[in-house]
Amino acid sequence: MGEFNMRERGRVEWFDRKLGYGFVSREGAPDVFIHGSKLQEGSREWLEAGDIVEFEVREVTRRNGGKKAQAFEAKLITPVSTSKPNSEETI
Numbered sequence: 001m002g003e004f005n006m007r008e009r010g011r012v013e014w015f016d017r018k019l020g021y022g023f024v025s026r027e028g029a030p031d032v033f034i035h036g037s038k039l040q041e042g043s044r045e046w047l048e049a050g051d052i053v054e055f056e057v058r059e060v061t062r063r064n065g066g067k068k069a070q071a072f073e074a075k076l077i078t079p080v081s082t083s084k085p086n087s088e089e090t091i
Contacts (some may be wrong), residue, residue: 009077011053015047024053024071032057036072052081 008026012034015022019038035054036045047053055071062068 007054007056012047012049012051014049017046030073032069032071034074036075038072040075048080051076052078
C-alpha cells in the first residue's frame with residue numbers, strides 16, 4: 001500500500017447496532033462511514049451517538065464504481081455513557 005493515513009478524531013453521529021454501521025462527524029470535513037468490523041481489538045463491537053473515536057480515513061470504491069470515505073482502524077477514545085475516557089488521551 002505504501003500510503004500514510006493520518007489518524008483523525010470525530011464524534012459518532014449515529015450507529016445502528018443491528019446493521020453494524022453508522023457515521024462519524026469530523027470537524028471541517030464531511031461525515032465518514034464507519035462499520036463495526038473496523039473497530040480495533042479492545043474496543044467494544046458497537047458505538048453510540050456521542051462517542052469520540054479516533055480512526056484512519058481511506059477512500060474505498062463502491063460497487064457502483066463511485067468512491068466514498070470510510071473509517072478504518074477505529075478506536076473508542078471517550079464513550080458517551082461515561083465521563084471517563086477509554087484512553088489516557090482526551091479531547
